[in-house]
Amino acid sequence: MKWSGRRSSENFEDRRGMSSSGKTIVGGGIIGIIILLLNVFGGENAQMLSPILEQMNQGNGTPTEQRALTATEIEEGKFIEAILVDTEDVWSKIFQENNMQYKRPNLVLFTDAVETACGNATSASGPFYCPSDQKVYMDLAFFEELKTRFGAQGGDFATAYVIAHEIGHHVQTLLGTSNKMRQMQEGKSEAEANKLSVALELQADFYAGVWTHYNQKMNNFLEEGDIDEALSAAHAVGDDAIQAKIQGHIVPESFTHGTSAQRKAWFMKGYKTGDIKQGNTFDEIR
Template sequence: MKWKGRRQSDNVEDRRGMTSGGKTLVGGGVLGIIILLINLFGGENAQMITPILEQLNQGQNQQTIEQRDLTSQELEEQAFVKTLLADNEDVWSRIFEENNLNYKKPSVILFSGGVQTACGNATSDSGPFYCPGDQKVYMDLTFFEELKTRFGAKGGDFATAYVIAHEIGHHVQTLLGTSSKMREMQQGLSKVEANKLSVCLELQADFYAGIWTHYNQEMNDILEKGDIDEALSAAQAVGDDAIQAKIQGHIVPESFTHGTSEQRKYWFMKGYQSGDINQGNTFREFGYNLN
């Protein structure tokens, strides 16, 4: 992906150099895998893990925060994320303006180990997620190495770009009211039916990641050979069916919350190839009327 030399966003906060004495947030082991499965590319579903995390973190003592200098590699990663966020800001500001709407820019928080959010405390095991409570995206960049080693994704800079664009897609859903309408529809439904609505929300965020790719290519000529394959490999790796087959050895479609690998790839490509935001009503495609 061609990214150097463009504007960088001021809305990135890098907390990776911050450590807190002896405080240890829960994570790792079986619990870490469970949280990762629940919340991979978390989006609105990040709120599902909040009670678990808050209960398990209860009673831990707050220690003094210490700051270290970031490494040269971390500074390079920071510059990359700042550029990606700036690209998202430019693309979505343009799309919103074209539709007579105002785009409110989100923030991205880079962290290591654990982080406190308006959706509760979370660890690196949560995977990247968007918190609607504070309209921020939270990411531990070590996730992308795990995505490659544990789940078989190709990796690469455009895999990271796809993930960030997906999470920004959840911010777009918050601004447009899609997320709140979905939560209203989930009230009183069975868990299986509520999960189907969550799948629609996640697939639409994949579609928005494709929309961003389409517009950003048009505006900045960002793509290099293999970039789209990197995004599709990441989408393949984080499909509910792929994760369940990898972790538990069998697939339970009724428990899907993000969509299958094929669905995730399809909706990303539909956004990328069409460039038409009006073609991304995943709820209607699955038979729901989200007014």
């Protein structure tokens, strides 16, 4: 994908190279995410886990050391910042077209562990959005695991898709969708509550597709193979694909993010239509 030449974002925080003392959440990559119920490409559950995370991490220290970033890390940061700028431009335009004002979130890059308003987390959390501070958190080591353990194709646009998905959760927070979904989950069985979580995640995939549609029109940034990279990443993190890989069998009632087919389909619907009003994924679960 074509990304160089973008301006700097005021909402980018690079905390890589910082280390913290004290206790941290432990977990085993994506398996750890599932155990802790932190979303793969999600983060809405991070708010629900905040009291648990805080209790587990009492006594955590603040960053005590900092090293200089490598040339590769600096280039990675520039790429992430370029994607963030594009999401700012696209969603500001979409909100303006719908007589709303877009509040730009921060994106935080970290290594190993990070402190958030939703509690402290490690790289095992995967990329996530914290609605309490309206920030996206990412350890880029996640993308290597996505390729090596879960068979994703990789590539720069796979990373862009993940960022766009997390920003999709921010859009849901601004529109009130996330809060409404949590209210709808109250009193529901686990299976019914999981269906609502799936709808929220699929909508974030749809919003990632909408962003891609708009950004292509605005910046002509796509190159051959980019969409395939996004679809490969979406396939790798489908609930069915993850469960089959980890436990050898699939339990649909426990899905929280949607199947590989659903995630790919909703991303493509957003990409092809570019119409934010066609993303009512909650109709699909009724």
